[in-house]
Amino acid sequence: MLLLEAGSLGGGASGACAGRAQICEGPRGAHMDLVLAGLARLEALEAELDAPFEWRRLGNLVLIEHERHWQPWVEQIAYLQQRGVMAAMLDPADLAAAEPLLRGDRFRGAAWCLEGHLNPLKLIRAYAVAARRLGARLRPHTPATGFQVTGGRVTGVKTAAGLLSAGAVLVTAGAWTGDLLAAAGGHLPVQFTHAEALISEPLPPLLHHHIGLADFYETIHTAERAVSIGVAQQMSGALLVTEAVQRTRTIHRTNSGWGIPALARDLLTKISSKPFDHEFIKEKIALTNAAFNIENGTELVDQISRSLLPYSAEKQPIYLLLKDGRKITLENSENQILSSYINQPNTKYILSFPREI
Ligand SMILES: Cc1cc2nc3c(=O)[nH]c(=O)nc-3n(C[C@H](O)[C@H](O)[C@H](O)COP(=O)(O)OP(=O)(O)OC[C@H]3O[C@@H](n4cnc5c(N)ncnc54)[C@H](O)[C@@H]3O)c2cc1C
Numbered sequence: 001m002l003l004l005e006a007g008s009l010g011g012g013a014s015g016a017c018a019g020r021a022q023i024c025e026g027p028r029g030a031h032m033d034l035v036l037a038g039l040a041r042l043e044a045l046e047a048e049l050d051a052p053f054e055w056r057r058l059g060n061l062v063l064i065e066h067e068r069h070w071q072p073w074v075e076q077i078a079y080l081q082q083r084g085v086m087a088a089m090l091d092p093a094d095l096a097a098a099e100p101l102l103r104g105d106r107f108r109g110a111a112w113c114l115e116g117h118l119n120p121l122k123l124i125r126a127y128a129v130a131a132r133r134l135g136a137r138l139r140p141h142t143p144a145t146g147f148q149v150t151g152g153r154v155t156g157v158k159t160a161a162g163l164l165s166a167g168a169v170l171v172t173a174g175a176w177t178g179d180l181l182a183a184a185g186g187h188l189p190v191q192f193t194h195a196e197a198l199i200s201e202p203l204p205p206l207l208h209h210h211i212g213l214a215d216f217y218e219t220i221h222t223a224e225r226a227v228s229i230g231v232a233q234q235m236s237g238a239l240l241v242t243e244a245v246q247r248t249r250t251i252h253r254t255n256s257g258w259g260i261p262a263l264a265r266d267l268l269t270k271i272s273s274k275p276f277d278h279e280f281i282k283e284k285i286a287l288t289n290a291a292f293n294i295e296n297g298t299e300l301v302d303q304i305s306r307s308l309l310p311y312s313a314e315k316q317p318i319y320l321l322l323k324d325g326r327k328i329t330l331e332n333s334e335n336q337i338l339s340s341y342i343n344q345p346n347t348k349y350i351l352s353f354p355r356e357i
Pocket of ligand 1 (some may be wrong): 008016019172175195197
């Protein structure tokens with residue numbers, strides 16, 4: 001088996017996702033059968049692949065703000081319980097006990113369910129190591145540029161280095177699949193949005209769940225631009241805050257001027273004030289500077305806080321000052337904070353990825 005990857009392994013959405021083994025919002029029936037089978041598989045996968053990927057069981061909280069979401073979630077939770085999943089509806093008092101840092105005044109309650117969580121880049125690396133061990137050849141930085149079609153069948157894949165013949169070709173190019181298949185005369189309408197997320201410096205334990213909002217899908221799939229907060233604390237201590245979403249017709253990896261400030265604003269005003277209040281952050285500045293080998297943690301945090309006011313990317317550029325003197329503006333920084341977090345913690349902060357819908 002040969003795998004061609006245009007960029008680095010895990011360089012697409014999979015390496016940048018929030019790492020949830022999602023159960024909570026799973027549709028009923030065959031889909032839930034697959035979800036539960038996947039979960040059972042994940043329980044044993046670290047041993048099978050012989051590589052750790054930070055697998056753990058983690059509760060998911062769906063925060064319910066609007067009354068119209070309450071009853072559908074009561075029904076979904078009853079269904080999950082029937083399927084043997086640990087799940088419950090939480091009233092505001094339960095919610096405050098479960099996550100003391102959340103804003104208690106805003107939510108009618110929450111739907112809770114015990115899910116799974118992992119580090120997606122480490123999972124990909126674990127699969128890659130196991131695949132190589134079993135004889136697969138993986139070729140990163142080798143984009144497929146087209147296909148050889150003989151008698152109506154795909155018999156080869158074109159690359160810059162030449163044609164590779166193949167008995168069978170499987171295209172799993174995520175958001176890029178539509179464009180790639182068009183090269184073989186295929187038509188698969190793939191739609192996508194552009195998603196941006198924010199990752200904090202490692203912080204002491206703050207959150208005990210992955211936390212999202214009940215109106216996530218209706219928010220991000222109905223507007224040209226939308227923010228819906230999802231947040232969880234990674235094993236490293238970093239908070240991964242997803243996501244600011246914008247419709248797009250082209251896949252690109254630049255950050256918008258509005259996305260990150262909008263995420264910071266919603267995290268502060270809608271979800272919680274405490275983890276990011278000024279005093280708390282001041283305490284963490286030194287940690288930030290040390291962890292990411294930068295000098296301007298204070299400026300960065302101040303700038304992000306200032307973005308609660310009307311924000312102009314041109315007038316108020318937010319930049320990272322690296323210790324070697326180079327500057328990276330948030331607007332121009334590229335993606336891959338998660339991989340840079342692992343490999344090069346002093347270079348990039350922000351990730352933005354296409355997300356298929
Ligand atoms: C911010 C965010 C958070 C998410 N959180 C979760 C979550 O918590 N749980 C969950 O289950 N899902 C989550 N998702 C969704 C999930 O990440 C995606 O559904 C999934 O990763 C898609 O996987 P994929 O393999 O189809 O695409 P990708 O992971 O994007 O892989 C496609 C690959 O194809 C490569 N490629 C493109 N063109 C070519 C070419 N011509 N030749 C060779 N290679 C090519 C790309 O470089 C890319 O690496 C999240 C998504 C986002 C954006």
